[in-house]
Amino acid sequence: MQTNTNKTLSRKSIIKLEDIITQFGENRVHDGISFSINKGEIFGLLGGSGSGKSTLLRQMILLQEPTSGLISVLGHNINSLSPSQVEALQLQWGVLFQFGALFSSLSVLENISVTLKEYTQLPLEVINDIAHAKIKMVGLPPHAAWLYPAELSGGMKKRVGLARALAMDPKLLFLDEPTSGLDPASARAFDRLIIELKYMLNLTVVMVTHDLESIEYALDRFIILHDKKILIEGTMDDVHQLQHPALDTFFKTNKH
Amino acid sequence: MTPAKITINNNEINLHVSSSGSWFHDSTGAIYKQLKQFVIPPETQSVTWDFSQIDDLDTSGIMIIIEFMRRFDASRVTFTYTGMKPEHQRMFLFYRKNFIDSQSHTLKKDSFFYSIGQNFVQMLQGFLAFNTFIGINAYQLWLAIRSPSLFRFKATVKHLDTSGLQALPIVGLTSFLVGLVIAYQSAEQLKQFGASIFIVEMVSISVFRELAPMISAIVVAGRSASAYTAEIGIMKITEEIDAMKTMGFEPHRFLVLPRIIALMIAMPLIIFFADMLGIFGGMLIAKGQLGLTFSEFISRLHAEVPIKHILIGLIKAPFFGLVIASIGCFRGFQVTGSTDSIGRYTTISVVNASFWVIAINALISVILTEMGI
Numbered sequence: 001m002q003t004n005t006n007k008t009l010s011r012k013s014i015i016k017l018e019d020i021i022t023q024f025g026e027n028r029v030h031d032g033i034s035f036s037i038n039k040g041e042i043f044g045l046l047g048g049s050g051s052g053k054s055t056l057l058r059q060m061i062l063l064q065e066p067t068s069g070l071i072s073v074l075g076h077n078i079n080s081l082s083p084s085q086v087e088a089l090q091l092q093w094g095v096l097f098q099f100g101a102l103f104s105s106l107s108v109l110e111n112i113s114v115t116l117k118e119y120t121q122l123p124l125e126v127i128n129d130i131a132h133a134k135i136k137m138v139g140l141p142p143h144a145a146w147l148y149p150a151e152l153s154g155g156m157k158k159r160v161g162l163a164r165a166l167a168m169d170p171k172l173l174f175l176d177e178p179t180s181g182l183d184p185a186s187a188r189a190f191d192r193l194i195i196e197l198k199y200m201l202n203l204t205v206v207m208v209t210h211d212l213e214s215i216e217y218a219l220d221r222f223i224i225l226h227d228k229k230i231l232i233e234g235t236m237d238d239v240h241q242l243q244h245p246a247l248d249t250f251f252k253t254n255k256h
Numbered sequence: 257m258t259p260a261k262i263t264i265n266n267n268e269i270n271l272h273v274s275s276s277g278s279w280f281h282d283s284t285g286a287i288y289k290q291l292k293q294f295v296i297p298p299e300t301q302s303v304t305w306d307f308s309q310i311d312d313l314d315t316s317g318i319m320i321i322i323e324f325m326r327r328f329d330a331s332r333v334t335f336t337y338t339g340m341k342p343e344h345q346r347m348f349l350f351y352r353k354n355f356i357d358s359q360s361h362t363l364k365k366d367s368f369f370y371s372i373g374q375n376f377v378q379m380l381q382g383f384l385a386f387n388t389f390i391g392i393n394a395y396q397l398w399l400a401i402r403s404p405s406l407f408r409f410k411a412t413v414k415h416l417d418t419s420g421l422q423a424l425p426i427v428g429l430t431s432f433l434v435g436l437v438i439a440y441q442s443a444e445q446l447k448q449f450g451a452s453i454f455i456v457e458m459v460s461i462s463v464f465r466e467l468a469p470m471i472s473a474i475v476v477a478g479r480s481a482s483a484y485t486a487e488i489g490i491m492k493i494t495e496e497i498d499a500m501k502t503m504g505f506e507p508h509r510f511l512v513l514p515r516i517i518a519l520m521i522a523m524p525l526i527i528f529f530a531d532m533l534g535i536f537g538g539m540l541i542a543k544g545q546l547g548l549t550f551s552e553f554i555s556r557l558h559a560e561v562p563i564k565h566i567l568i569g570l571i572k573a574p575f576f577g578l579v580i581a582s583i584g585c586f587r588g589f590q591v592t593g594s595t596d597s598i599g600r601y602t603t604i605s606v607v608n609a610s611f612w613v614i615a616i617n618a619l620i621s622v623i624l625t626e627m628g629i
Contacts (some may be wrong), residue, residue: 130315
C-alpha cells in the first residue's frame with residue numbers, strides 16, 4: 001500500500017473526493033469517503049448493489065450532490081461553480097449511461113453530432129466527418145449512421161453512447177456499467193475498445209462496474225465500497241493480500 | 257489558448273504549409289474555410305506540412321488535415337508532414353484509420369414519386385391492419401358471447417369508471433358552456449322578431465341532436481383515445497403484451513374488448529348527461545335575457561320538442577364509443593420500439609378519433625335527414 005500511495009502522489013490527480021457523506025433521509029449511503037483518480041488511468045468504482053457506487057459517479061458528474069464533502073474534478077471544486085463554469089466543465093467530460101440514453105428521436109449520426117452542432121461553429125462537413133469517424137472508431141459499421149436507437153441492439157446502443165460521449169474530445173470519460181447486459185465476448189470486446197481508446201486519445205476513464213473479468217482486464221486501479229466506507233483502494237494485487245469476508249463474497253458471488 | 261493559424265508559402269513547385277496554435281474546434285472552423293478557398297497552383301508537385309508549432313489538436317483539427325491530405329492526393333501532389341508530436345501522431349493515425357468521407361457517404365433521399373407510392377402503400381397497409389384488428393376483436397367478442405366467463409367484467413367496469421364516470425365533469429362543463437353560448441347568441445336575434453319563446457326549440461334541438469353528442473365525443477376522443485394508445489403502447493414497449501401472450505392471455509380479449517364495450521356503454525350515458533347540462537345552460541340565458549322562467553321553458557320543451565331528437569343523439573353514441581376505443585387501441589398496438597413512437601401514435605390516435613367522430617356524425621345526419629326523421 002505504501003508504494004501505491006507514493007505513486008498516487010507523484011502522478012497528477014484529476015478527480016479528488018474528500019470526506020464525502022451522503023444521506024437520504026435516515027439512510028446514510030457514504031460515510032466519509034476520500035480517494036483520488038489519476039490522469040490517464042482506468043479507475044473502477046466497485047461494490048455490491050446498493051453500496052452507492054452509482055451515486056458516487058452521479059455526484060462527480062453533477063447529477064447529484066453529496067450531503068457534505070469536497071469533490072474536485074479537473075481542478076475545479078464542483079460544489080461551488082457558476083452556471084457558466086458548470087457548462088464549460090461539462091464539455092470536458094463524456095458520460096456513457098448504462099443503457100446508452102440515446103435520444104430516441106435522433107438518428108445515430110445526429111445523436112453523435114448534437115453537441116458539436118450546439119457548441120462549435122464548425123462547418124457541417126467537418127461535423128459529419130467527425131461523427132462518421134467516431135462511429136467507425138467505436139466499431140460500428142458505416143451504415144449505422146442512419147439508424148435510429150430503436151433499431152439498435154443493446155451492444156450497439158452502448159457503442160453509439162460511447163461515440164456520443166467522445167464527440168467533443170473529452171479527456172475524462174465516465175462509464176456506468178459499460179459491460180452489463182452484454183454477452184461475454186462483446187463485453188471483452190468493449191473492454192478492449194475502452195483500453196484502446198484510452199491509449200489513443202489520452203483519456204482518463206472512471207467506470208462503475210461489477211463485471212469481474214472487466215475488473216481484472218481493464219482496470220488500473222479501483223475502490224471497493226462496503227458498509228458506507230472504502231474497503232480497499234488499489235489493484236487486484238492489493239485485493240489478494242487483504243483478507244475480508246466482504247471481499248470473498250464480492251468476488252465469489254460475482255464469479256458466477 | 258492561441259487560436260489555430262496556418263500560412264502557406266509557395267516556392268514554385270513546392271508548397272510549404274506551416275501551422276501553429278491550438279487546433280481546437282473553437283478556431284479550426286476558420287482554418288477550414290481558409291483552406292477551402294485555397295487553390296492548389298497547377299505547377300505544384302509536393303507539399304510539406306509542418307506541425308511542430310501546433311500545441312494542441314482535437315478531432316476537428318485532425319479531420320481538416322485529413323480532408324486536405326486527400327485533396328492533395330487527388331491532385332497528385334506528394335504530401336509529407338513533419339514535426340508532429342508523438343501523442344498527436346497517435347491520435348492522427350488512429351483517426352486516419354477510422355476516416356470515412358462523409359460527402360460520399362450520404363443517405364439517399366427518396367424521389368418524390370417514390371415517397372407518394374410509399375405513403376399510399378403504407379396507408380393501404382394501415383387500412384388492412386385495421387381491418388385485421390377489427391376482425392380479431394369481432395372473433396374474440398364471438399367467443400366471449402358463446403362462453404361469457406371469458407369476458408372481462410372487472411376490467412370493463414374499471415374502464416367504465418375511468419373513461420365514463422371520470423369524464424363527466426369536463427364533458428358537463430363543456431356542454432353547459434356551449435348551451436349557454438348558443439342561447440346567448442340566438443336570444444338577441446329571436447327577440448328582434450318577437451319570437452323569444454322559440455329559444456326553447458332552438459337550444460334543445462341543436463343540443464340534443466348535434467351539439468351534446470359531438471362535444472362529448474370529441475372530449476372523450478381527446479381523453480380516452482390518447483389514454484388507450486399510451487397505455488397499450490407502453491405495455492408493448494415493456495413487452496408486457498408479449499408476456500401476456502405467452503401466458504395465454506389474448507391481449508385483444510383482455511385489453512381491447514373491455515375498453516370498446518365500456519366506451520360503447522358509457523357514451524350514451526355521457527351524452528345524456530351533456531344533454532341535460534346543455535339545456536340547463538340555455539335555460540339560464542333564457543331566464544336572464546328573455547325573462548322565460550324555468551317552468552315555462554320545461555313545459556314548452558314537453559309540448560313542442562319530440563323525444564326523437566334526444567333519441568337520435570343517443571343512437572349515435574355507441575358508434576362514437578366504438579370508433580374512439582378501436583382507434584385508440586389500434587394505434588396503441590402500432591407502437592414499436594422507441595418512446596418516441598408513443599408520442600407520435602398518441603397524436604395520430606386523437607386526430608383520427610376526432611376526425612372519424614365528426615365524419616360519422618355527418619354521415620348519420622345525412623342519412624337521418626334523407627329518411628325524413
